[in-house]
Amino acid sequence: MSKTITIDGRTIPFEEGQTIMEAATAAGIYIPHLCHHPEYTPHGSCKLCTVKVNGRVCSACTFPAMEGQDVLNDTKELRDDRRKITQMLFVEGNHLCPGCEKSGNCRLQAVAYYLNMLDNHFPHFYAKREIDASHPDVMIDHNRCIFCTLCVRASQQKDGKDVFAISGRGINKHLIVNAQSGLLKDTNLEVADEAAHICPTGAILIKRTGFQVPIGQRIYDHQEIDQVSLETEHPRHDE
Amino acid sequence: MYEHLETAENRDNLKRVVVDPVSRVEGHGKVTLLLDADNKVQQARLHIVEFRGFERFIQGRPYWELPVLVQRLCGICPVSHHLAAAKAIDQLVGVDPENLPASADKLRRLLHFGQVLQSHALHFFHLSSPDLLFGFESDIAKRNIIAVLGEYPDIGLQGVKLRKYGQEVIRMISGKRIHGTGAVAGGMNKSLTKAERDYLLEDIDQMITWAAGSVALIKKVHCSNLPYYDDFATLRTNYLGLTKPDGALELYHGGIRAKNDKGEMIMDQVDYCQYNDYIHEEVRSWTYMKFPYLLSLGQEKGWYRVGPLARVNNCDYINTPLAEAARVEFKAHSGEAMVHSTLAFHWTRMVEALHCAESIKGLLNDPDIMGHDLVAQGEKRYEGVGVIEAPRGTLFHHYQVDENDIVTKVNLIVSTTSNNMAMNESVRQVAAEYLSGRELTEPLLNNLEVAIRAYDPCLSCATHAVGKMPLQLELIDAEGKLIDKLVKHSDGQIERDGDF
Numbered sequence: 037m038s039k040t041i042t043i044d045g046r047t048i049p050f051e052e053g054q055t056i057m058e059a060a061t062a063a064g065i066y067i068p069h070l071c072h073h074p075e076y077t078p079h080g081s082c083k084l085c086t087v088k089v090n091g092r093v094c095s096a097c098t099f100p101a102m103e104g105q106d107v108l109n110d111t112k113e114l115r116d117d118r119r120k121i122t123q124m125l126f127v128e129g130n131h132l133c134p135g136c137e138k139s140g141n142c143r144l145q146a147v148a149y150y151l152n153m154l155d156n157h158f159p160h161f162y163a164k165r166e167i168d169a170s171h172p173d174v175m176i177d178h179n180r181c182i183f184c185t186l187c188v189r190a191s192q193q194k195d196g197k198d199v200f201a202i203s204g205r206g207i208n209k210h211l212i213v214n215a216q217s218g219l220l221k222d223t224n225l226e227v228a229d230e231a232a233h234i235c236p237t238g239a240i241l242i243k244r245t246g247f248q249v250p251i252g253q254r255i256y257d258h259q260e261i262d263q264v265s266l267e268t269e270h271p272r273h274d275e
Numbered sequence: 276m277y278e279h280l281e282t283a284e285n286r287d288n289l290k291r292v293v294v295d296p297v298s299r300v301e302g303h304g305k306v307t308l309l310l311d312a313d314n315k316v317q318q319a320r321l322h323i324v325e326f327r328g329f330e331r332f333i334q335g336r337p338y339w340e341l342p343v344l345v346q347r348l349c350g351i352c353p354v355s356h357h358l359a360a361a362k363a364i365d366q367l368v369g370v371d372p373e374n375l376p377a378s379a380d381k382l383r384r385l386l387h388f389g390q391v392l393q394s395h396a397l398h399f400f401h402l403s404s405p406d407l408l409f410g411f412e413s414d415i416a417k418r419n420i421i422a423v424l425g426e427y428p429d430i431g432l433q434g435v436k437l438r439k440y441g442q443e444v445i446r447m448i449s450g451k452r453i454h455g456t457g458a459v460a461g462g463m464n465k466s467l468t469k470a471e472r473d474y475l476l477e478d479i480d481q482m483i484t485w486a487a488g489s490v491a492l493i494k495k496v497h498c499s500n501l502p503y504y505d506d507f508a509t510l511r512t513n514y515l516g517l518t519k520p521d522g523a524l525e526l527y528h529g530g531i532r533a534k535n536d537k538g539e540m541i542m543d544q545v546d547y548c549q550y551n552d553y554i555h556e557e558v559r560s561w562t563y564m565k566f567p568y569l570l571s572l573g574q575e576k577g578w579y580r581v582g583p584l585a586r587v588n589n590c591d592y593i594n595t596p597l598a599e600a601a602r603v604e605f606k607a608h609s610g611e612a613m614v615h616s617t618l619a620f621h622w623t624r625m626v627e628a629l630h631c632a633e634s635i636k637g638l639l640n641d642p643d644i645m646g647h648d649l650v651a652q653g654e655k656r657y658e659g660v661g662v663i664e665a666p667r668g669t670l671f672h673h674y675q676v677d678e679n680d681i682v683t684k685v686n687l688i689v690s691t692t693s694n695n696m697a698m699n700e701s702v703r704q705v706a707a708e709y710l711s712g713r714e715l716t717e718p719l720l721n722n723l724e725v726a727i728r729a730y731d732p733c734l735s736c737a738t739h740a741v742g743k744m745p746l747q748l749e750l751i752d753a754e755g756k757l758i759d760k761l762v763k764h765s766d767g768q769i770e771r772d773g774d775f
């Protein structure tokens with residue numbers, strides 16, 4: 037007999053060692069997330085996956101599933117919280133979708149659509165952030181970094197390198213690269229590295245490829261992020 | 276002519292009339308008139324609140340974003356900016372116009388014809404037809420598209436549908452009716468499917484018929500009041516625009532041609548990448564908008580007009596039969612080598628709309644628009660110039676990038692800027708001829724707007740609700756005291772404000 041938890045009243049099985057996120061994904065339940073990626077160690081920083089476990093607020097991507105948990109996921113309260121979190125992400129950086137080449141393929145944008153975010157609600161920070169276009173093939177636009185650390189983890193865990201890190205705290209938090217000069221061109225990042233492709237937003241981009249995918253053929257043109265996520269992000273235990 | 280009205284000799288004891296903002300014009304504008312005690316115009320200026328800082332906004336961005344970023348310059352002709360930027364960044368990836376794959380070239384042309392058609396239809400039917408059909412001094416409550424739809428339902432509806440069709444062409448190619456994608460450095464990101472092509476073919480014959488009908492309509496309106504139409508705000512100027520190498524009308528790509536008021540060639544087939552050697556821009560302290568002029572003729576005599584009137588005046592022929600016949604008729608009506616009537620912009624705008632509709636049909640029947648060879652690639656360059664004939668006239672985009680592909684320098688000359696001098700001259704002329712010595716009334720001030728609107732100016736190249744602009748007239752005496760104020764609300768109601 038496998039162990040079970042309930043999510044929004046639905047009983048689903050889980051395997052020992054799985055997080056709530058992994059158990060949910062395996063059962064075909066979408067929990068909104070940005071910093072979570074099935075292939076990498078959970079980081080639990082974006083808080084978009086916030087759920088209520090037996091009345092307590094937890095991050096589904098880091099919280100282990102345990103027998104008898106009663107998880108609330110798709111409630112109005114949690115949706116409202118997630119929308120606010122997303123709005124904060126938008127105003128903290130400079131996310132100008134209309135001019136952004138990631139538009140239509142961007143997970144931040146897609147999550148915002150999914151959560152029915154219609155405005156920014158909070159005042160814009162208009163943070164002054166830079167671009168690092170020094171690398172011949174890869175560009176960092178710091179305006180769009182949400183500090184999910186997926187590039188950090190992909191570089192370490194998949195590419196066997198250590199190109200990216202997050203430095204600073206709070207409002208001074210920023211993405212740095214592993215080079216004395218502070219420039220991407222002086223790191224050992226290569227265009228084929230997973231870290232160059234994993235950014236959920238338009239912060240790390242492959243140069244000279246923007247807008248090549250026409251509207252109508254982009255990832256989120258016909259499917260919402262919940263569907264895409266369940267179809268593409270296979271849980272670990274399936275592998 | 277009326278240059279003396281640019282700056283009044285003695286500005287003391289003059290009262291100020293402000294028309295702000297100019298309604299039914301895309302963007303923001305303000306006309307100020309300084310009147311003397313006898314209501315004689317002593318100074319007339321069109322001030323422009325133009326997009327400032329846009330150049331700064333794109334500096335520092337990677338060049339491949341440009342075609343999409345610059346679309347934000349304008350809510351009415353974003354596609355023109357999109358394509359001008361695309362032509363410039365083609366050069367950054369080493370692709371000259373002749374090396375663009377045939378499919379990409381034709382898709383861009385199709386996109387552009389759709390854009391010009393929708394913009395011209397918008398201008399003619401939504402913005403100008405109220406004046407043209409009801410008269411320039413008609414009741415203000417009538418001067419909007421709703422009134423046109425009420426009294427001329429067929430004409431109004433055709434205008435709406437012509438515009439919609441142009442937008443559908445844009446949507447099929449760029450994915451969205453406004454602010455889509457499409458052109459990328461060296462080509463296009465998609466071609467049309469057969470289904471998309473067939474969808475557009477369905478209505479094209481109807482569009483050609485309606486466009487031809489609108490040419491006939493404007494011709495009738497123009498010719499039924501010939502002295503007025505030929506004299507109102509009329510200027511004998513130089514004209515500038517692109518033409519094909521054989522002198523045919525061209526909207527997407529060609530060499531620069533300029534003719535003087537007698538129709539004599541000033542320059543022909545000049546490579547637009549060298550525009551800097553031929554055109555300079557003068558700055559004046561009282562407006563944000565610059566004044567371009569032809570270097571060879573100097574600041575005083577070198578200003579010129581662009582747009583439909585300039586293009587139809589300049590070209591030797593049009594390569595689609597109905598539009599060509601319409602051009603011949605248009606030229607014949609004046610009996611002069613060049614037509615200088617400012618209100619003739621409307622007529623030529625419709626000749627071009629007809630040309631667009633005919634050209635769209637031609638391209639839709641060309642299998643290349645469904646081809647798959649869409650992008651070319653060459654050697655990286657550091658500078659690119661893209662020039663296109665936007666609905667309102669010649670549009671210049673000029674960029675420099677660094678070794679990291681980041682934009683370092685931007686220069687844009689938008690169409691409305693090229694018409695700046697002419698618009699000001701027309702304002703001065705109308706102010707002097709129609710307003711001097713008469714009491715100020717709204718229809719009189721509308722005459723001023725009619726002159727400006729003939730150029731279809733896109734004053735801030737920013738999106739504004741069409742026809743919804745409130746209009747404010749202020750009379751200010753020499754001491755700066757407000758002595759009268761007329762407010763036109765967005766619903767057309769006029770109110771005298773305050774206790775005057």
Ligand code: FES
Nearest residue numbers: 069080082083097
């Ligand atoms: S996905 Fe769980 S905190 Fe980001």
